[in-house]
Amino acid sequence: MEVLVNTQLVSRRAKIGKYASLIGLAILAGGLVASFNPQYVYLSFGALIAGFLLSQIGNYNLVRWGRRPRADEVLAKALKGLDRKFRLYNYYLPAAHVLLGPTGLFVFLVKPHSGQIYCAGRRWRRKMGLGQILVFFGQEALGNPTVELELEIKQLAKWIAERQPDLHPTIRGAVVFSHPRVELHLEEPAVPVLQPNQLKLFIRRPAKENGYLSAEERRALAALFDQTIK
Numbered sequence: 001m002e003v004l005v006n007t008q009l010v011s012r013r014a015k016i017g018k019y020a021s022l023i024g025l026a027i028l029a030g031g032l033v034a035s036f037n038p039q040y041v042y043l044s045f046g047a048l049i050a051g052f053l054l055s056q057i058g059n060y061n062l063v064r065w066g067r068r069p070r071a072d073e074v075l076a077k078a079l080k081g082l083d084r085k086f087r088l089y090n091y092y093l094p095a096a097h098v099l100l101g102p103t104g105l106f107v108f109l110v111k112p113h114s115g116q117i118y119c120a121g122r123r124w125r126r127k128m129g130l131g132q133i134l135v136f137f138g139q140e141a142l143g144n145p146t147v148e149l150e151l152e153i154k155q156l157a158k159w160i161a162e163r164q165p166d167l168h169p170t171i172r173g174a175v176v177f178s179h180p181r182v183e184l185h186l187e188e189p190a191v192p193v194l195q196p197n198q199l200k201l202f203i204r205r206p207a208k209e210n211g212y213l214s215a216e217e218r219r220a221l222a223a224l225f226d227q228t229i230k
Helices: 007-034 038-066 071-078 130-134 145-163 196-204 215-226
Strands: 002-005 087-090 097-101 104-111 115-120 123-127 171-177 182-187
Touching: 002 071, 007 038, 071 087, 071 097, 071 104, 071 196, 087 215, 097 215, 104 145, 104 196, 145 171, 145 215, 171 196
Parallel strands: 002 087, 104 171, 115 182
Antiparallel strands: 087 097, 097 104, 115 123
């Protein structure tokens, strides 16, 4: 399998996370110092809000782009050993992680959350222990992975249709929880919900309807996707 990563984007976002966190902390410290002077109470209040928001932006980007292993690294490790005809595109396309291969076209939505995750149909919730609560503000919210995955699939399909109207590949997708200490409680989820060690089986499983790609379709999609790589 060939793994393609937009390293420029990864580096840029990681730097944003680093510097936003540092600047946010500096503003918070300045606001705290200013709060001791009644003349600067409004300035202090504004600085504390700005510093907090900037720190949150920095923490989010650091967790997503600076912490190892990143989502693309988790997928690459889980899919290692696949046929050379498979190509994993990371951060180049409208969907962050796209796998193209003989068995089809796939979109993976990677979630780094730990703890107990519950999914019933299209509904999601997360039960957090004390450890998760303490680090909550440094993590992205769970949100609704079903809706997020469906949106990424829709965006990729639209992107392909705009550039190659004659191509109509079936796009399959899955939500992948990458943290080793996640506990998934699933009740007929609306979309596949997996852990990394289940990915290969999912990819090799026959699609119900027209999921496989012909060699011609695969080459056309690869040529289209490769245009985004600079």
